[in-house]
Amino acid sequence: NAGVTQTPKFRILKIGQSMTLQCTQDMNHNYMYWYRQDPGMGLKLIYYSVGAGITDKGEVPNGYNVSRSTTEDFPLRLELAAPSQTSVYFCASRGRTGGVSNQPQHFGDGTRLSIL
């Protein structure tokens, strides 16, 4: 069972470069999320999506963009990398059962990004 797959696992960027963090899930989940986790801290929500074609901002969206063209994929784009974006990025997905959306989120193993 693949679940949520994130690529790459590690990346070093120079200030001002851009890159896309990939996230794909094979569970046919409607909801997908991007979080970042700074050292010693909890996760903070960057963006989320409730389905293909629909995205919205979370707590810390500045400096990031997302798209959701398919149910499976939810890439995160950094346009002008800054040192403050050095972090571990986690993607998650969640299904929905009937009219009660209490299904848990399932996480990928993360992308460790350093901006130098």
Next chain:
Amino acid sequence: DAKTTQPPSMDCAEGRAANLPCNHSTISGNEYVYWYRQIHSQGPQYIIHGLKNNETNEMASLIITEDRKSSTLILPHATLRDTAVYYCIVRVSHQGGSEKLVFGKGTKLTVNP
């Protein structure tokens, strides 16, 4: 938004039960309590969740007080591989039918041999 309070760290002997407490005194009636854990350098792993009743699965048990203001995650026979940061989270509803999980700093559980 309901917030949670957890002790920053706990220790447990291998083979013994680990009881991790969580306070969520402002929880709303339709909010669930979720538990996740994060083993170093890995993504958060879902453990269990509940609304009012106690819950049990292959990983753990969740005990929720009758007033729902606190809960306890029980790992019945802790192993060294259970050493991790454990997060107690109240599911926050968001406009548009989505949800977000608000992660605090959690409890660092260390299982000792």
